[in-house]
Amino acid sequence: MHIVVCIKQVPDSAQIRVHPVTNTIMRQGVPTIINPYDLFALEEAFKVRDCHGGAITVLTMGPPMAEQAMRKALTYGADRAILLTDRHFAGSDTLATSFAIAQAIVKIGDSFGAPDIVFTGKQTIDGDTAQVGPGIAKRLDLQQLTYITKIASIDRHAREITVERRSEGGTQMLKSKFPCLITMLEGVNSIRRGSLDNALRAARFPILKWSAADAGIEDLANCGLRGSPTVVKRVFAPTARAQKAMQIDTTDKTAGHVADEVVASIFTNQPSLEGELSSNGSA
Amino acid sequence: MEIQKSETPSQATGRAAMKKELPKHYQDHRHVWVFIELERGQVHPVSLELLGEGRKLADKLGVQLAGVVVGPRDGVGTGPAIADAFAYGADLAYLIESPLLVDYRNEPFTKALTDLVNCHRPEILLLGATTLGRDLAGSVATTLQTGLTADCTELDVDVDGSLAATRPTFGGSLLCTIYTLNCRPQMATVRPRVMAMPQRVAKPIGRVIRHDLMMVEEEIVTKVLGFLSDSQSEDANLAYADVVVGGGLGLGAAENLQHVKVFARTIGGEFGCSRPLVQKGWMPFDRQIGQTGKTIRPKLYVAAGISGAIQHRVGVEGADLIVAINTDRNAPIFDFAHVGVVADAIRFLPALTEALTRRLAPRDHMKLVN
């Protein structure tokens, strides 16, 4: 089995602050991490390799510093790592991103054997679109299996895979074929700890750095800004609510009294709610 | 103190400022489409919410609004879906019925929608940002090689008629407005409950345009083996509840969540939580409220022991009334809540539950007292 796992290095968005005056992002000193959703994909890939053997190639598109994320993935136990990095990719939207990554996966196929499964996380925490996985699947004509919670079985000889997929209101059981692209849902596993051996190996491991040309992209019109139909025209801060909450005074009052006051203010603000709740709720 | 070096999020100032020159072959794209999501016979309410937005866009552009219905033949749900489309503002409906469209699968749905777009050439195409909608939108946009803006919170038409799609960025700390310049259709997804439910039209009428699905089962690789409905497990109808109580880390321990549940049960509402509780395994993921969980739009939201981080805020801002209970009077939740109580949620929630019961069932209460 050859498995490609697409990961992304992202700023830890919990630690991003917005400059109060200029409304710009203060990234300085914000640590970067592997997109948390991608770790579910990576662990699932490891599990498949544990059962069925094979090799795992991690692939990322990003600036040269994304090498750190690659080394981390190698520490967890990936077999090889490819960093797709080129200034021509700057400003890519999801359509251009899926183009570049899909091209790199074709090239990976040429060099190391065509992948049976391509994994991605459900979405990234910086872009939050959940569009790149489906975009790659469509471009490479892979079976698209999104929001997967479980790989139920794999039949290597028949090249069949059975999965459970989260959908609105329930879980779908799907049977599909290789090659496929799986986007993993969160919380379905947790990434294994890297071994000391892997950490030592990762530190020295030669990470392949591919430019657009290395990935076999000749026409750059599909890359970066030129290949992105969407453009960001304006960035702004959400308008703050003019008023802070009306505070209910709690001094020298029992919880019961304060609660009565809160209830009174709820129904003053939302008079229709009282009738609705009396007819369907309580008692 | 040193001011940190800041930078603007990557934006294409140069290109965005460029005058739009839509290629000729896109210039005949007209009308606003809303994909009517039908899974297992049920219309997803997000589609109706989108029809409300779509109607406004279509009126501004002076074009028609169409609902796109894709589903199984002999009607499970397609009839009501078309009726709903007209009832919530569509002028016409495109319909593809086929036995291959019983359950959602990417291949036949992508084929159906892209064929319809290529044939009838809409200017704007909107889908719900549900698991189905996101799965479908991503592959349709890639097939059509057009732009797609995910999880929009605001849609508008600007002076030159372009779709201005606004969405949160950087974890909700900023908003950005995105345009699709030189491609059509302009595609966007919107999460359930972000847009308000529109009024029903008094006397709905519309035209139905049918198409065939140009596909046979043998061409479809992925097969559906089964479906396990959530109603067999715990049903969380959080997004559409009128009253929601959310518990946060301030509750301190998993046991204390019972106060949240008792409140919800007593008042006939739903309960949810902030993300750390899901990470701790105190509540299942489908109860998480916020940017990476559910968006809610209740008439009343009670936030108990929740700090009000931006990622939580974006999921609850649509609530008509937010009541916050927090021990810290400087907690950010008080910046956007309407009513605030500085109190220990563990002790105050039971008191609130009791007070509500008293108020809502006065006669029963009198009986108890007498």
Ligand SMILES: Cc1cc2nc3c(=O)[nH]c(=O)nc-3n(C[C@H](O)[C@H](O)[C@H](O)COP(=O)(O)OP(=O)(O)OC[C@H]3O[C@@H](n4cnc5c(N)ncnc54)[C@H](O)[C@@H]3O)c2cc1C
């Ligand atoms: C990419 C990303 C996505 C995220 N998505 C979400 C999301 O979808 N939803 C979400 O909620 N969060 C999300 N978060 C997390 C978010 O940033 C916050 O960490 C989280 O909302 C905080 O949860 P909390 O308010 O329960 O806990 P805390 O921040 O720990 O706050 C606890 C609050 O309880 C108060 N308190 C303490 N004791 C009591 C008491 N006895 N009674 C009353 N109050 C008390 C404290 O004063 C404090 O304000 C996301 C973060 C990231 C990075």
